[in-house]
Amino acid sequence: MKSKVAVIPCQGYDEFKVNEAIKKGISLLGGWESFVKPEEKILLKPNLLNRADVERAVTTHPAVFRAVARNLLDNGYLNVTYGDSPGHPGSVEKTAEACGIKAVADDLQIALADFAQSKTIDYVHGRTSRRFEISQGVLDSDAIINICKMKTHQLERITGAVKNMFGCVHGIHKGAAHVKYPDAESFAKMLIDLNFYLKPRLHIMDGIVAMEGNGPASGNPVNMNVILMSGDPVALDSTFCRLVNLNPAEVPTVYYGSIYGLGNWENDKIEIVGVDDLIYYCNPKFDVAREKKYSGKWAVIGRLASVEKRPVILKKKCIRCGACIRACPLEEKALYFPETSGSTKPRIAEKGVPVYNYKKCIKCYCCQEMCPERAIVVKRKFIPFI
Ligand code: SF4
Ligand code: SF4
Structure with missing residues (x-):
């Protein structure tokens, strides 16, 4: 069965335009009811990597977060929280405040989930990792909506839907995971186990202003003018790769995500909706590591x-x-x-x-x-x- 990816053009972070883009994307994917139920506790998981200014494109833009939250509330999904475990030590709240997310959440009366406490969980089906330390707010939720950012990454080439779930791992345990899975391949396989365990329902990528070059925190903002949405994180990340002229098979989270059955990366297994032809939205000069390890x-x-x-x-x-x-x-x-x-x-x-x-x-x-x-x-x- 093909995975559907909605590619919705959206120029800039104007509130009305972003709201319309999210509405269009969710409608093309079958409506909210295809992903969540009104009685469920829904966790919104933006990228809150650090306290960088919004303009630096390090974190999910508050306008995208607002549009997703607003749409959910308007459609009767009232049990919504948000959170992430930032890379910086210190409170999630302070990071969310610096990134402009807290102001939106306060305005919409969306509570911060409990990312101060955590629990060790055993995941017997894990191929690479069978134990995770997960933030309590994630465990308290019934459904996760992943609101990731389109960015480059030094270890995995890109950070998108699959990688954004790493923020559900609690605080310093993220560092321990880097030590345990030090190379791109083993780290990607751990992330895939984590995705299988957490089973986020929907992935929404803020690609209006993406980050190229020295990502995920020190690169340069670049206009890509799209929002990507899909129930399949591998297909979504694979579509990001195509938009920036990167072979998806060179990205460990995409490659192993496909091998282990998390999703599809091949062109013929992905149905693009929202645009007639992806090529008009591509940026072949996007600065990302494209080389094979020892090719050319x-x-x-x-x-x-x-x-x-x-x-x-x-x-x-x-x-x-x-x-x-x-x-x-x-x-x-x-x-x-x-x-x-x-x-x-x-x-x-x-x-x-x-x-x-x-x-x-x-x-x-x-x-x-x-x-x-x-x-x-x-x-x-x-x-x-x-
Ligand atoms: S292990 Fe190396 S790359 Fe990783 S944080 Fe330490 S110095 Fe930096
Ligand atoms: S490289 Fe310099 S500025 Fe950057 S974190 Fe280290 S000490 Fe601070």
Whole structure:
């Protein structure tokens, strides 16, 4: 059976236009009743990665959140909460406030779900992960509506519907998951188990202004002018890939999501509704990692040297705040202030920016995600064999 993906053009975050786009998308997918029941407790799960300004396209735009919530309420779905577990330590509420989501929720009288407490759950059907620490607010809900953001990601190439569910994992346990599943493949497989366990009903991607380049927190906003909606997270992420000229099979969450039966990524198994031809909405120059691991020039270089991606700090941008060190999930941090040999709190007299110990670093890029100054980039390092 084909998976349906609604691609709804929407230029800008004007409240009326976004509202109409969400209405059109949900109608093309069969109405809210195809996904949720009025008596169910519905959790809206936006992307609240950090406290970045809305214009930086790090988090789900409040206008999209408002349109989804407003539409649900107008259609008699009154038991609605929201929440996410941000990357920054501290309260969800403060992050939601900084991102403009809390103001919308307060206006619509939607309560924040309990993301302060959590419970360990065993998931016996997991292929890669059979245990998760899930926020209580997620467990208290009957149905999740995933409101993700169209962005690039250093580990998984893109972060979309499948990856956004990681925010249901509670606080510091996200860091532990990075340590346990350090490479893109194992991390993707864990995410797929998580999606199978949580079974979000509907995925809505804010792709009006997306993030390209050094995502998911330090990239550049780019107008894509679309909202994507689907019950199938793999098909939705695969459609995002097509819009930006990225082979979906190169994205681990899409590839393994299809292999393990979470959804469809192949063209002939996806029905696009809402637009006649996807090609008019494509941005082939979208800045995203498209290369195969060792194809093209990398294949030649790969024969002569080991090619390794790793995080690098741009000294001129770094303000020595230490957020990157605190974000590192390793017990023995893989980056530190040189003067303090391991401290996460710089003294005023200190001059140096954090330095990496690449032998310890597992390349999870949590440091890059949490840098408030966009001072961490991912570069390739050539290590000659001879
Ligand atoms: S988080 Fe960014 S700005 Fe802060 S110390 Fe690390 S690299 Fe520098
Ligand atoms: S230094 Fe950065 S990329 Fe390396 S393990 Fe720590 S957080 Fe991950």
